[in-house]
Amino acid sequence: MDDAMRDTFARQGYIVVPDVLNQQQLDELNQVYDQHVLERDETLSTAGTDKQNRFYIGGRDKNVTMDRHGNTYTGRRLWSKAYMDLIDNETMLPIIEELLGDPSWGHAPAHMPAELRPLFRLDHDNIHYKPGRNPTDGADKGGGLHGGPGNFHITCVYELKTVGPNDGGFGCVVGTHKPANEQKLMDIDGDWRRSWCDTEWTSKLPNWDEDVPVHRIEAKAGDCILFSEKLKHGTIPWAGNGERRTLFYKYVPFGMHHGDVAYDTNDPELTARQKRILEFSPCWF
Numbered sequence: 001m002d003d004a005m006r007d008t009f010a011r012q013g014y015i016v017v018p019d020v021l022n023q024q025q026l027d028e029l030n031q032v033y034d035q036h037v038l039e040r041d042e043t044l045s046t047a048g049t050d051k052q053n054r055f056y057i058g059g060r061d062k063n064v065t066m067d068r069h070g071n072t073y074t075g076r077r078l079w080s081k082a083y084m085d086l087i088d089n090e091t092m093l094p095i096i097e098e099l100l101g102d103p104s105w106g107h108a109p110a111h112m113p114a115e116l117r118p119l120f121r122l123d124h125d126n127i128h129y130k131p132g133r134n135p136t137d138g139a140d141k142g143g144g145l146h147g148g149p150g151n152f153h154i155t156c157v158y159e160l161k162t163v164g165p166n167d168g169g170f171g172c173v174v175g176t177h178k179p180a181n182e183q184k185l186m187d188i189d190g191d192w193r194r195s196w197c198d199t200e201w202t203s204k205l206p207n208w209d210e211d212v213p214v215h216r217i218e219a220k221a222g223d224c225i226l227f228s229e230k231l232k233h234g235t236i237p238w239a240g241n242g243e244r245r246t247l248f249y250k251y252v253p254f255g256m257h258h259g260d261v262a263y264d265t266n267d268p269e270l271t272a273r274q275k276r277i278l279e280f281s282p283c284w285f
Helices: 003-012 023-038 041-045 093-101 179-186 272-278
Strands: 014-017 053-055 062-066 072-076 120-130 154-159 169-173 214-216 224-228 233-236 244-253
Touching (some): 003 014, 023 244, 093 120, 093 154, 093 224, 093 244, 169 244
Antiparallel strands (some): 014 224, 120 244, 154 224, 154 244, 169 214, 169 233
């Protein structure tokens, strides 16, 4: 990260990193996506409803795996090499290492030994899918706000399709990764968790504190939205004419855990570095 990105992340709790994926990567990711998501009956059967379609980025089959620390568990494999290469994307990797390795960012505990701070783990992943909006579709209520200062993980949000103005998707309350700003949000009278954005189907509370504004995040296909899970964030109802294709890769500092998804670290297509990032830690903080 350069100083401008650091300042923005410190102030907002998120940044948009442009052009993280090139066209070849996008083509490969979307091709595999078509095979695994759009061909699933349950995806198509819920198209056009307010139900948010979420999936893990991996097969349904799981394999017994043992990592180099001696941990034995049942883990799943990511869909393809293109999805594996997002684990340690060359642009995002040094940013993740800094945010999770430097305790001053508030994710890694201060007592973590210095030699362990560069290490981190992909804790879990998921996909958010929504079809393009049709006039006959029912109401879409989106999702409520969540996140808080007790969280210590960060998330890379890869957009496989462009998210334009007022399309919806990822949104957040700027600066609420900081306790003082979170308190301003919690002091608002009313159900601020559900009534946080103005759309065709939802309304923001009229007494909203503008010291903690809501951002509707736009991003081009290939951009990455990086945010702290301390930040209050949620899903804005999807109004876009095109599909929402959003990948979430969620990382924790070494020795910490949140969702605890197990991955098959014996997958022969994984690099040594990717295997290390997928392994469970031999100790916990």
